[in-house]
Amino acid sequence: MRGADAGLGRPPRALVLTWLALLGLVALTLGLAYVPLGRMGIVVALAIAAVKAGLVVTLFMKLFRGPVLARVAAGAGLFWLAILFSLAATDYLARNDAATGNFSLPTGREGSR
Amino acid sequence: MTTATFTGKAEQPTRGAQASYLTAEGFTLRSWLLTKDHKRIAILYTISITLFFFVGGAAATLIRFNLVTPPGLFQPDTYNRLFTMHGIVMVWFFLIPSIPTTMGNFLIPLMIGAKDLAFPRLNLLSWYLFVIAGVLGLVAIFAGGVDTGWTFYTPFSTMYSNGYVVLALAAVFVSGFSSILTGLNFIVSIHRLRAPGLTWYRLPVFCWSNYATALILVLATPILAITLALVAVERLLKVGIFDPALGGDPLLFQHLFWFYSHPAVYIMILPGFGVISEIVPCFARKPLFGYKFVVWSSIAIAGIGFFVWAHHMFVAGISLYAGLVFSLLSYIIAVPSAIKVFNWTATLHKGWISFDAPMLYALGFIGLFTIGGLTGLFVANLAFDVHATDTYFVVAHFHYIMVGGMVSAYFGGLHYWWPKITGRLYPEWWARIAAILIFFGFNLTFFPQFILGYLGMQRRYASYPPEFQIWNVLSSAGASILAVGYALPLFYLGWSLWRGKKAGPNPWAATGLEWRTPSPPPPHNFDVTPTVTRPPYQYRPDPEPQDV
Amino acid sequence: MSEAPLDQVHLEPQYATARQQAETAALGMWVFLATEVLFFGGMLFAYTYLRATFPEGFAEAARETHVVIGTINTVVLLTSSFTMAWAVHAAEHDRRRATALLLAATALLGLLFLGLKGLEYYKEWQEGVVPGLNFHKDGPNAHVAAMFYYLYFMLTGVHGVHVTIGIGLVALMAVRAWRGGFSARYFTPVEVTGLYWHFVDLVWIFLYPLIYLAGRSGP
Ligand SMILES: [Cu+2]
16 A cells, blocks of 8 residues: 555545635735725625635535534634623623713723722 | 433453452552553542641631631731632632542543543653642642732732742643543443433432533643743743733633633532531431533533623723623522522422531531622622622622532532442541531621621731631631541541441432442442443432342 | 554553543644633724724734735635645555654745745835835825734734744654654544644635725725
8 A cells, every 4th residue: 555655646526626726815815905895895805704614614624524523613603702702792882871871982091990 | 411321341350359459550650650440540639638628728817817806916027928828728629629530530531431531641741740730729829829819810920929929830730631631431321321221310419520520621730831831930030910000911811710710619619518418408308409500500600600700890891881791690690599599498398318527518508609609699789799899798799609508518428439449437426516507607608798798808917807707716716626627537537447337338328320339339430331220319219229 | 663552652541541642732723722722812893893993904914914924925825725735635644754744844834934924024114114114105094004013013922922832743743754753543633733834824814804805895
């Protein structure tokens, strides 16, 4: 069997296509960054990043061919990050609430306790 | 689910016929420092955290000594360093590692019928990280200490404090990675290394509790680590995102810090639940009542524990809406905790209860944890918390959980599994005396603090108004009793190592795989991989453990 | 030259089969990566909050980042992920020389990434946008720019540490592969190292738009 071990051989087609798709997405997101999309700009850029991440996770890391537990672990990481973002948002998004008169984006008044 | 892969591995040839893990690798220091045996690593951890328990305890003693008289005996600056040292050492160098790294490391492979944890080298690495962290922490303490409190609140910690903050931050940062690796090892081992027939619902609650703890260790600790790194850089370079003078937001620090530190409270109590769930059925000679409820309440606590952190920030300037949301969520987490107390109580009902030392600790745990949990509901209440924030009410509340709960569980478990770990019986009467002293000493120390807090005495001050003196004197008196209670086991357990009676494999006639192997166990735990055919805690109808 | 197949040589006593050991190692790495998500997530949360609070100041600062170097580095890292995946494929098919060469290529691409990153840091030092050490910006949003660059250096710095560790691991695997340390039955270390390397790439996939692209077309 050692005889087959000459040179690099040809890369699997799926990996090459994934690589090309990733490079294409880099070009796309770079181009779109110069299009004035306003506040949507970052949303589009992150959506493209998510697609790239999906390609890497699926085709390079083979997450969906491995054991279920690997998927659970990966999902748990993202879910727990979502907890941090969403529950902290209950504070930050409501901080300017006129009903409470609780306007206190960083002004220094909070100080330390 | 994974049991199908556990067949047909031939046994390794045994080295000595009767060699235990304590003797098989020899007695050299080298054989201990380079060991990959989970049981030996557990012993290394036990020695390390015992040291830190007494360091933190010494600080506590000095704190109570200071508070005997209203003006205080120490300078305020010294006092600040004392309570900070007490907090940092007790939280990160005793409570967080306490049960998981000692009994967890020792027992999880035994309980799941495995020869070791999944990653033995990682296990040893996590002990070394812990030691490095501990040395950094001790250097910070002996170089002059830290005065930020264990919470490292910004901007005090980044701009104004003049202690060895960065060194202390580094210590906690490194200990965090030690925790993460331990958690990772537990999760993977419990998933992948269970013996044939050991389904999830046949798993001892101790394993479930440590599994739930490991989830928190793995998912919360990295947030703490990166937050403390940001604080350290902010302090070193005077640039950053937490100091309002720089345009940053101190509440950002608090959100990140408590995102870890509230779940960390459950790191510090869930393993205790596991120990109590093992002890109560054994000494009531009954199966654990509502096994599935106990199991799933552990997992629920680990999950919901991440949804309540901002209850530490009610008066810090968070939005009122967030205060309402977090107050409500904090109430919800009381439900699974209450389920556990109900189930332990129901297990005791009509049991044949014997009051050996582990059971005394367990009963103490149930009572003290209930008080701590109920007062937790008080402070989860937005309106009451405005009154109680930063008073001794909060101090008393969390000490009922951390010390009355977790430390009692730690001692209970230590006595329960002492014969398994060392092969020797401890002296029962001395152990009962210590357990009773600890229970009464604890209550005398901390119950007065509820009253002090309710009356308005602020925490973290070296002095106080004279009218509070009587309660403080009572509390300090209790602390002296507590100190004796905690020091006693050091002597009689140490004595038993050489003079205790031989224990035999199963001195408590308990169920569970750990009791089916000799005490102390052989290097790879089981000569033949055991097969499990029954649920845990089958203390009735036949109290004898089933044979292999 | 040993008699037993490699997967039996490396079988630890707590495992019943080599397959169980291999799957467990991969699972361990996935759990570790979940931890890593949260490790970077703390900084990403700080970034999100501050960007939402100071949109103009952040866009203004982000516009001045070196988008050319950033984009080249993105391509470099994505390509290294490709060579890594290819290396795992080669290992699976028992092509040892190919495995070793592809791992070496991955490590070299990682070094190229670090080199370019270093060049970028050097330029930023000269521009005086290194908060705390060499920061010469003024104007109403200077303190916001300082926070942006602080997060920029923390995020890319921590990422750079991960790349460095990754290069070390990949290079080690390359040496082991070259010496015939792996076979079609035993290549778990290559696979697990690959997972780590891909994760480092994943982090960069998100850092790229957050640092270099945000604010290119105005706030
Ligand atoms: Cu809390």
